[in-house]
Amino acid sequence: MGHRRGEVANEEATSGWGTTPCSTCPLRASKHYRKFSPGELKFMETFKIDERRRETGQTILTEGESANHMYTVLSGWVMKYKSLEDGRRQIINYAFPGDLVGLQGAAFGKMQHSVEALSPVTLCVFDRKKLWSLYEAHPGLGFDITWLAAHEKSILADFLVTVGQRTASERIAFVLVNLFRRAQVSGMVKRGTMELPLTQDHLADTIGFSLVHTNRSLSRVRRLNAFEWHGASFTMLDEDVLVEFASIPPAVAGPRPFI
Amino acid sequence: MGHRRGEVANEEATSGWGTTPCSTCPLRASKHYRKFSPGELKFMETFKIDERRRETGQTILTEGESANHMYTVLSGWVMKYKSLEDGRRQIINYAFPGDLVGLQGAAFGKMQHSVEALSPVTLCVFDRKKLWSLYEAHPGLGFDITWLAAHEKSILADFLVTVGQRTASERIAFVLVNLFRRAQVSGMVKRGTMELPLTQDHLADTIGFSLVHTNRSLSRVRRLNAFEWHGASFTMLDEDVLVEFASIPPAVAGPRPFI
DNA sequence: CGTTACCTTGAATCTCCTCAATACACGTGG
DNA sequence: CCACGTGTATTGAGGAGATTCAAGGTAACG
Numbered sequence: 001m002g003h004r005r006g007e008v009a010n011e012e013a014t015s016g017w018g019t020t021p022c023s024t025c026p027l028r029a030s031k032h033y034r035k036f037s038p039g040e041l042k043f044m045e046t047f048k049i050d051e052r053r054r055e056t057g058q059t060i061l062t063e064g065e066s067a068n069h070m071y072t073v074l075s076g077w078v079m080k081y082k083s084l085e086d087g088r089r090q091i092i093n094y095a096f097p098g099d100l101v102g103l104q105g106a107a108f109g110k111m112q113h114s115v116e117a118l119s120p121v122t123l124c125v126f127d128r129k130k131l132w133s134l135y136e137a138h139p140g141l142g143f144d145i146t147w148l149a150a151h152e153k154s155i156l157a158d159f160l161v162t163v164g165q166r167t168a169s170e171r172i173a174f175v176l177v178n179l180f181r182r183a184q185v186s187g188m189v190k191r192g193t194m195e196l197p198l199t200q201d202h203l204a205d206t207i208g209f210s211l212v213h214t215n216r217s218l219s220r221v222r223r224l225n226a227f228e229w230h231g232a233s234f235t236m237l238d239e240d241v242l243v244e245f246a247s248i249p250p251a252v253a254g255p256r257p258f259i
Numbered sequence: 260m261g262h263r264r265g266e267v268a269n270e271e272a273t274s275g276w277g278t279t280p281c282s283t284c285p286l287r288a289s290k291h292y293r294k295f296s297p298g299e300l301k302f303m304e305t306f307k308i309d310e311r312r313r314e315t316g317q318t319i320l321t322e323g324e325s326a327n328h329m330y331t332v333l334s335g336w337v338m339k340y341k342s343l344e345d346g347r348r349q350i351i352n353y354a355f356p357g358d359l360v361g362l363q364g365a366a367f368g369k370m371q372h373s374v375e376a377l378s379p380v381t382l383c384v385f386d387r388k389k390l391w392s393l394y395e396a397h398p399g400l401g402f403d404i405t406w407l408a409a410h411e412k413s414i415l416a417d418f419l420v421t422v423g424q425r426t427a428s429e430r431i432a433f434v435l436v437n438l439f440r441r442a443q444v445s446g447m448v449k450r451g452t453m454e455l456p457l458t459q460d461h462l463a464d465t466i467g468f469s470l471v472h473t474n475r476s477l478s479r480v481r482r483l484n485a486f487e488w489h490g491a492s493f494t495m496l497d498e499d500v501l502v503e504f505a506s507i508p509p510a511v512a513g514p515r516p517f518i
Numbered sequence: 519c520g521t522t523a524c525c526t527t528g529a530a531t532c533t534c535c536t537c538a539a540t541a542c543a544c545g546t547g548g
Numbered sequence: 549c550c551a552c553g554t555g556t557a558t559t560g561a562g563g564a565g566a567t568t569c570a571a572g573g574t575a576a577c578g
Contacts, residue, residue: 082420085506090423092416107409108511113416135402139394142401149408150366156415157351157372161341163423164349164467168566199524208423213566215526247344254367458556472534474558526573533566541558548551
């Protein structure tokens, strides 16, 4: 059912200085991301209007509110969630470096879910009003945004299958594998280890079970000896064990765009 | 857990004649859809390469296969689903007239889910290879596709919240309201009544419960007297009752694009 | 050295699943 | 025409799974 920590971040905290130029963006150097043309790169430098930092537990976007900005995660962990009136909370998805946040606000005017930092986070800030000019000036970038939206659609579908059909232990295995793989693509895994700043409360609200039952199921999954998870440090020892245990399809490869 | 009926449709059945010109598309006349410029309309006529018909139970796209075509639903009911190895099936979403089908195939090359006709269906067929030229020639149409993808993302998020957090009866109420509202936008509701070509098996695989439990929960929801559902005919009597019962947020309005 | 956040375990209760049987509508072939 | 199979809806019963309430435990932090 989950805790509600959310302090709302003051709007202009730590902005406007020391912005990383897109040309030296550490993500773009990664092999997982597609190359940009010089023109696209130049456009991105003007499209990106700022860089923002948020601390653990701070709210980045709020369900129901309109948003003038769209973000891309540069570093850190972020979660997207929706709440029901009585406090039940479902974590919809997580966002990693390279992932888009707030496209809905740009497309519909209002956010349908909230976004919160799970760790200290750096965000690239884009102006919603300039989104149109992106499509006009650089169709390839427009296509990239569609690609990212379609990509997240397929992740949401995977989560829906998991929550709808898998057992408690399978759900946990699935989430851990999914997050680990995505962290790898984002360059957040070093020697099999990543930061995993989730509480079991987060995990419970991700897989749709109570905290207590999540705890008991997790301890059962631990006995597979496929990973070690202490505090915020997660080490994958044998991904295949989890993959087989929860019958998880292979990761879909392919270079990804990064607006 | 669901039946597997899926006969694969032969590739070129009922194609290549009697194609509806986009300029007289019945959907575009609806107030729910945005207007097109003459240039956009003309482009769409060349982008649409065919029209296809599929019968109830026929497969339109198959998980894992690559697809050269992208579709838009012109008429009829369609479902998207994923299967696990042991036969468990989760229905991911439904597609209504005006909805896009197969964008994933166009973006990633392979389908991550299957698509099946729930009723006789008419589809507009687009060539995946021409998608790029759409973004180049008509940024507005490119933006529309992004809009549609973002829109489906938000529907998937709603379903995820439902399956993750709501009780059995609430889930059923949610699905019925969701489908009814979307059928309204698609012009499929006449005097409060729509065709609803789902079995309880479909419903079960949508909400993530067994058929038996779905049946019992449905009979409990029926007692609210908020709708009548006999065979494939569904009549909404009091949507507000269901909305309150399952604490469903109001529908988000706004004109939608239709590529 | 108390508070706070998080993790863990027990026990009673309720939800949900599986197995199983019945019922009805429909179409098919004898 | 009836007998039969198939697909769908419904109901019962027993057992597994999940929830809630409750209590205890640890580590971090001021």
